[in-house]
Structures are given as C-alpha cells and as structure tokens.
Amino acid sequence: MVTEQHRQPDPLLARTDRLHLLxxxxxxxDAVLVEALLEETDLRFELHRARNLDDALDALDAYPVDCVLLDLGLPDAVGMSGVERLRSGQDPPALVVLTGHAGVDLGVQAVAAGADDYLVKGEVEPDLLSRSVHYAVQRSLWAEQQRALYRSQVRADETTRLERALLPTPLVRDDAVAVMVGYVPGGNGLLGGDFYDAVERPDGSVLCIVGDVAGHGPDEAALxxxxxxxxxxxxxxxxxxEDLLPLLERVLVPERARPEVFVTLCQILVAPERTHADVYLAGHPAPIVLGAGATLLDTSARGRALGIPVPGGWRAQRVELGGRWTIMLYTDGLVEATLAGSEHAVPDGGRAGRLERVGLEGLREVVDVALADGTEGIVERVIRRVRSLHGGPLVDDAAxxxxxxxxPDDARPAGRSASLADSAEWDR
Structure with a gap:
C-alpha cells in the first residue's frame, strides 16, 4: 500500500519535501485507520506498510525511511524487542510507537527503549499524529547531526594523533649538535607529504633529511x-x-598511488669532526647557511627528483663548514608561498596576473631578518613570517x-625544539 498526500511543504522538514513513512x-x-488519520494531517508523505518486523527491517534496507510507525503487537516481536531491533541499526530513522494499551507504563518503556514518541490507538487525532511525526523526525535529524559531529571529532582526534606519530623525534645523541624542527600543513589541514628526520650514526656523523612528496593529502602523507x-x-x-637515495627510490616506486608522483629531498651528512658536510640534492632547493647573514648554499651537484624516469643519479658535494655553523633545510612550501596583494596588471588592459612568490631570495631575506634575534626559535619566526607575507595559512605544507x-670550544648543550603541525602557536 502506497499513499501520497500533496499539500504545502512542511517548513519543519528542511531535508526533504516529502516524508517516507513505514x-x-x-x-x-488498524492499518486502514492509521492511513485515514494520516490523510487528514498536514503531512506530505509516502506511506509503505510491513506486516511484521522482519519485513520492516528488509524495507529499511531497500529504500529510505524517515519515520517508522510501529505497532507493539506484532507476531514476530514481543514487548520492546521490536523497538530494540529497529534501533540497533546504524543511523536508524525516527520511531513512533503505536499501542493499544491506554496505560502510560508501556509507552514510557518504549521511549526508554529508544522510541521517539508513543501514541495510543483509539485516542489519536490527526493533529496529534502530525505533531508526533514532526517532532520524531526532527529529533532524529538532530541525533543524526550529533552522530556526524561526534564522528567528525573522532576523525579529527585520530588524524591529530596520526600527525604526531608522523613527526619523528630526531635521534641525535651529541648534546653539542643543535636540532630544531618545525612542520605546518598546507590549507589548514592535518596531513601532508613533507617529512624530515635526523639520526646520529655509530661513527658520530649526523645524517639529516628533508623531503617533499608531490601533492597533498592522506595518500601523500602515508607515502x-x-x-x-x-x-x-x-x-x-x-x-x-650514498646508497640511501637509490634505496628510497626503490621503496617509492611500488608504494606511490600514481606513477606521476615524485619526491624531492635534501640529505646532508655532517662529519664526526663537524668541520664539513656532504650535501645530496634530489630536485630539492639548496640549504641555507646561517651565519652573519643567511646565504644560499652554492651547490652544483643537484640530482633528479626520486621517481622520475630519466637518467641520472645523485652524488655528494663536499661543503666546508668551519669552526661554528648552522644550516637550515626546508621544503618548497615556504619558497612557493605567494605574497598577499602582489598581483600585477597584464599589459593591454588584461586581467591581473599571478601573485608573486616568496622565492629563494625572498626566503633568504626572511631568514636574514629572523637571524637578528639569534638562532634560538628561528624555525617558528621563519614560518610565522612567511605566513604573514602570504596573508594566512600556507597552501602547501612546510617543513x-x-x-x-x-x-669545539662551546661546552654548552645545544638547542633542541620541535613545533608540531597542531600547535596553536601558528594561529596567534
């Protein structure tokens, strides 16, 4: 039996202009009486009928239902078992119980078991039935929104925990070596494809890496x-x-989601005596040396990005560091950040052109300014300054x-700091 009433759309029902009732x-x-009552209400509806609970559960799987009108006296459901079974599914519809008992106890038990409302057969008027269905559907919609909000919060919490797990603690035992790291995701997200690490080897040398997976999202973060x-x-x-980058490429190729995904990275090996370093570049911007000013490291041994099927490998370039030094590795989210309000008009009256980017020289100037307050806290100052120039959160991830x-004469412990992606500092 399917009945449809054509009346004015109900203002309470924002999700649909027609209620699907079961x-x-x-x-x-009793079914004829309920149908007659519905026809006298202001509801716009489509009515389906099931003769037992099993058929009702099949109907819920077969087509959308906004509200179930449930008789408690069914041949395959005793007491509150029908209510409990209907409520056991995921995102159940609104539920109004129909009972032939005039006492209050049975209706209260039904509501306690999960029904949104109950009505006594023989005492139901059209207005009462309409209000009961209205309110039941609205309560169901509210409960659905709360469940969605809860699931969203759970996902956000899980993503935050995952993000923290993705950001490693550098394994550098030498207290004289400073290691400061920072990471913020692009677009106010929590997951990104940038990564970093630092590990001290048994011979006392220190290996550091910063990498950037092309793209942004969960797949890139996982890779x-x-x-x-x-x-x-x-x-x-x-x-x-010298074997690390070839082996990483062997890991990358079968693990990437698409064949066009590639990875750029910078790896440096600081010698045990700390006087020089070997720099490996795989399609990545050169590091910045921090001293009296910020200087882009002059490297000519730039290799291809990992995952690009062209000839060529990677070789180290020896860089002399001297007696005291600081080097900054970074990803291109800082370099490619655009400058807010930097659009230029195209000649001949055309539309405004692209926004200018910070660029390598602009980043060097940012770091140069940040050095005025020393190297302590420089990671936070650089990222915050680039975000300020960009006018808000960066589009791409930045590490x-x-x-x-x-x-050799400095006996003080070196600085160690980490600014994680979910730090509130970036939004101040």
Whole structure:
C-alpha cells in the first residue's frame, strides 16, 4: 500500500519535501485507520506498510525511511524487542510507537527503549499524529547531526594523533649538535607529504633529511611517512649514505598511488669532526647557511627528483663548514608561498596576473631578518613570517630542519625544539 498526500511543504522538514513513512502493522483494520488519520494531517508523505518486523527491517534496507510507525503487537516481536531491533541499526530513522494499551507504563518503556514518541490507538487525532511525526523526525535529524559531529571529532582526534606519530623525534645523541624542527600543513589541514628526520650514526656523523612528496593529502602523507621510516631504518642499519637515495627510490616506486608522483629531498651528512658536510640534492632547493647573514648554499651537484624516469643519479658535494655553523633545510612550501596583494596588471588592459612568490631570495631575506634575534626559535619566526607575507595559512605544507654546531670550544648543550603541525602557536 502506497499513499501520497500533496499539500504545502512542511517548513519543519528542511531535508526533504516529502516524508517516507513505514507503517509496521499486522492488523488490516488498524492499518486502514492509521492511513485515514494520516490523510487528514498536514503531512506530505509516502506511506509503505510491513506486516511484521522482519519485513520492516528488509524495507529499511531497500529504500529510505524517515519515520517508522510501529505497532507493539506484532507476531514476530514481543514487548520492546521490536523497538530494540529497529534501533540497533546504524543511523536508524525516527520511531513512533503505536499501542493499544491506554496505560502510560508501556509507552514510557518504549521511549526508554529508544522510541521517539508513543501514541495510543483509539485516542489519536490527526493533529496529534502530525505533531508526533514532526517532532520524531526532527529529533532524529538532530541525533543524526550529533552522530556526524561526534564522528567528525573522532576523525579529527585520530588524524591529530596520526600527525604526531608522523613527526619523528630526531635521534641525535651529541648534546653539542643543535636540532630544531618545525612542520605546518598546507590549507589548514592535518596531513601532508613533507617529512624530515635526523639520526646520529655509530661513527658520530649526523645524517639529516628533508623531503617533499608531490601533492597533498592522506595518500601523500602515508607515502611521506613510509619513506621517512624507510630512511631511518636504513640509516640505523648503517647503510652507506650514498646508497640511501637509490634505496628510497626503490621503496617509492611500488608504494606511490600514481606513477606521476615524485619526491624531492635534501640529505646532508655532517662529519664526526663537524668541520664539513656532504650535501645530496634530489630536485630539492639548496640549504641555507646561517651565519652573519643567511646565504644560499652554492651547490652544483643537484640530482633528479626520486621517481622520475630519466637518467641520472645523485652524488655528494663536499661543503666546508668551519669552526661554528648552522644550516637550515626546508621544503618548497615556504619558497612557493605567494605574497598577499602582489598581483600585477597584464599589459593591454588584461586581467591581473599571478601573485608573486616568496622565492629563494625572498626566503633568504626572511631568514636574514629572523637571524637578528639569534638562532634560538628561528624555525617558528621563519614560518610565522612567511605566513604573514602570504596573508594566512600556507597552501602547501612546510617543513624546516635546522642543524648546527657551536664549535669545539662551546661546552654548552645545544638547542633542541620541535613545533608540531597542531600547535596553536601558528594561529596567534
């Protein structure tokens, strides 16, 4: 039996202009009475009928139902079992119980078991039936929104925990070596494909890496975490530094979601005596040396990005560091950040052109200004300054790793700091 009433749309029902009702009633006479009452209401509805609870559960799987009108006296449901079974599914519809008992106790038990309302047969008027269905549906919609909000909060909490797990604690035992790291995701997200790490090897040398998976999202974040974990595992296994990038590419190719995904990275190996470093570049911007000013490291041994099927490998370039030094590795989210309000008009009256980018020289100037307050806290100052120039959260992820050494005569412990992606500092 399907009945449809065409009346004015109900203002209370924002989700649909027609209610899908399911009457679960084994008595034909009672079913006719309920249908007649519905026809006298202001509801716009489509009515379906099931004669027992099993058929009702099948109906809920077959088509959408906004509200169930349930008779408690069904041949396959005793007492509150019908209410409990209907409420046991995921995102159940609104539920109004119909009972032939005039006492209050049975209705209260039904509401306690999960029904939104109850009505006594023979005492129901059209207005009462209309209000009961209205309120039941609205309560169901509210409960659905609360469940969605809860699920969203749970996902956000889980994502935050995952993000924290993706950001490693550098394994550098030498207290004289400073290691400061920072990471913020692009677009106010929590997951990104940038990664970093620093590990001290048994011979006292320190290996550092910063990498960037092309793209942004959960797939890229998972790939970045996989590559970072693989890199650390290889380093702890005392793999030769020159073999790390080829092995990482062997991990990357089968793990990436699409064949066009590639990874850029910068790896530096600081010698045990701290006087020089070997720099490996795989399609990545060169590090910045922090001293009296910020200087882009002059590197000519730039190799291709990992995952790009063209000839060529990666070789180290030796860089002399001197007695005291600090180096900053970073990802291109800082370089490619645009400058707010920097649009230029196109000649001949065309539309405004692209926004200018911070660029490598602009980032060097940002770091130069940040150095005025020393190296302590420089990671936070650089990221905050770039965000300010951009006019808000960055579009792409950004990671920074600063490693430094105070020289052979500096006995003070070096600085260690980490600014995580969910830190409230970035929104101040």
């Amino acid at each position: 009457l679960v009633e084994d008595d034909d006479g 970045g975490a996989t590559l970072r974990t693989a890199w650390r595992t290889l380093v702890l296994a005392d793999t030769a530094p 920074i790793l600063v490693v430094g050494w105070g020289g």
